[in-house]
Amino acid sequence: MYKKLLILLGRLLAFILALIFCLPVLLLPQATAVPAWVWVPLAAVDLGLLFAFFAIQPAGKATLVALIGVFVVGAASVIASQSFAMTPPILGTDGKPLSGSIATLETVTLNGSQQWISIRGKDTSKPVLLFLAGGPGGSQLAAARFALGGLEDYFVVVNWEQPGSGKSFDAVDRATLTPERYIEDAHALVAILKERFRQEKVYVLGESWGSALGIWLVQRYPEDFHAFIGTGQMVAFLENDLMCYEFALDWARQRGDSAKVEALTKQGPPPYYGSGMAWKEAAFLGDTFAYMNQNPAIRDNGFNTWRDLAAPEYGLYDKVSWFRGVLQTLDVVYPQLWEVDFRQQATKLEVPIYFLIGRHDINAPTVFVEDYYAVLDAPHKQIVWFEHSGHTPWVSESDRFVETMVNTVLP
Incomplete structure (x- = not known):
């Protein structure tokens, strides 16, 4: 029972690793700048290993081999993506890198x-x-x-x-x-x-x-x-963030968001120190961006993160x-x-x-x-x-x- 559970958990972990490390190379080859001769073999091996996970019977040794394989392919994918990172060339009207650029x-x-x-x-x-x-x-x-x-x-x-x-x-x-x-x-x-x-x-x-x-x-x-x-x-x-904190608190009260009011009141206003202070800042600074995002006077308040x-x-x-x-x-x-x-x-x-x-x-x-x-x-x-x-x-x-x-x- 426990052995089967461990095998299933191992396969799930391998699947997640494959998605994180390998499939982006397959799905976004141009974006990752990894040439086809690198990402095609990596993606093929990765997909083959994933297929093996679900095709083979639960067997500790086979699963271990496949799991190690995913780690190896994942590491190779990371190294390849780092090695081939680049900024796109500036092109002329002929579609070639612009002379002098x-x-x-x-x-x-x-x-x-x-x-x-x-x-x-x-x-x-x-x-x-x-x-x-x-x-x-x-x-x-x-x-x-x-x-x-x-x-x-x-x-x-x-x-x-x-x-x-x-x-x-x-x-x-x-x-x-x-x-x-x-x-x-x-x-x-x-x-x-x-x-x-x-x-x-x-x-x-x-x-x-x-x-x-x-x-x-x-x-x-x-x-x-x-x-x-x-x-x-x-x-x-400090004055900047105190004003932002009070703004977020007042806005939460206006919206009737009692959970937000309680959370901000509990953490208190800045200054903050130590580990986790970034999350405390995000708790109210995120609301300032949310407020600006819904302001019709602003054409485009954010970034395309993805x-x-x-x-x-x-x-x-x-x-x-x-x-x-x-x-x-x-x-x-x-x-x-x-x-x-x-x-x-x-x-x-x-x-x-x-x-x-x-x-x-x-x-x-x-x-x-x-x-x-x-x-x-x-x-x-x-x-x-x-x-x-x-x-x-x-x-x-x-x-x-x-x-x-x-x-x-x-x-």
């Missing part, structure tokens, strides 16, 4: 650790634009390529997988991550880009958490930057790390941000500053950007409002976002 997915050494970047542009002589994703722990390699591909006509766009996120999830010991580490790694990356593309300065575009990192960068190293562009701009983390995960930039292990970064890295880094308030700590910046802000942003309430703008001293400062956007105008109004970058930010 660049489209690479590569590692760079930043302060002793190997971290990933993508570099995309139609002309390598164009200005360099460094994109800083949200998070901490967020990966937006594919999301930025889909939404902001138009920038590749005017910039060499560099998307940095920050340590603890996506492809750079294991770049450093996550327990040691600090804002200082991000600042200095970004600075090291900028130095590499300046030398590689023979430019004295670069542009930096930061979204959400990346907007805070961008402020620190230009504050400390203004000589490296033409300008800073912030969107979904973070200004004062499309992004299917993108060829991510191998199968990267896809898992995409989720792990959002949870595990945020647990480590976010508690270090509660004392950040740029209205006191970064009132004078020596580069032009542009805030590209969604008028209906609830996640990063616009009142804080307006307060910061009022006290900010910079060579040039400007707020550009996106009337049909929430937290992510670069997604909601991507065409206008690109146009603003080109016609307002570029000289």
Whole structure:
């Protein structure tokens, strides 16, 4: 009895592993960038093993062999998907890679650790634009390529997988991550880009958490930057999240959602610390996005997560790390941000500053950007409002976002 149960459980485990590790290679070969000569044999062996599980009589040895086979094929699938990860080439009108363009997915050494970047542009002589994703722990390699591909006509766009996120999830010991580490790694990356593309300065575009990192960068190293562009701009983390918490609580009361009211009241308002704080943040920040999602004034408030995960930039292990970064890295880094308030700590910046802000942003309430703008001293400062956007105008109004970058930010 127990032996049969164990055999059935073994087959179920193998089936689940096959679905996770192997079948995506069969179902999304173009998206995973694994060539046919690799994924066809892997998928064939995988499907054969699955058939064997259900065709053979319960026999411990046969089941064990099949189970080991699935593990081996699964491991080969992960290795293959990681090895063949890439960013798609930029094509000309003839369908061939555009002459003079660049489209690479590569590692760079930043302060002793190997971290990933993508570099995309139609002309390598164009200005360099460094994109800083949200998070901490967020990966937006594919999301930025889909939404902001138009920038590749005017910039060499560099998307940095920050340590603890996506492809750079294991770049450093996550327990040691600090804002200082991000600042200095970004600075090291900028130095590499300046030398590689023979430019004295670069542009930096930061979204959400990346907007805070961008402020620190230009504050400390203004000589490296033409300008800073912030969107979904973070200004004062604790006040920001307290407002979001109260918003979610009030909205739950208005909806008569007593379970939500009870849950939020029980966990209490931020600040939070320690393991699991990411889930506490999600408990109310998720509601700010849900509220924006139903706002008819916002054209498109979210991302296509499954499309992004299917993108060829991510191998199968990267896809898992995409989720792990959002949870595990945020647990480590976010508690270090509660004392950040740029209205006191970064009132004078020596580069032009542009805030590209969604008028209906609830996640990063616009009142804080307006307060910061009022006290900010910079060579040039400007707020550009996106009337049909929430937290992510670069997604909601991507065409206008690109146009603003080109016609307002570029000289």
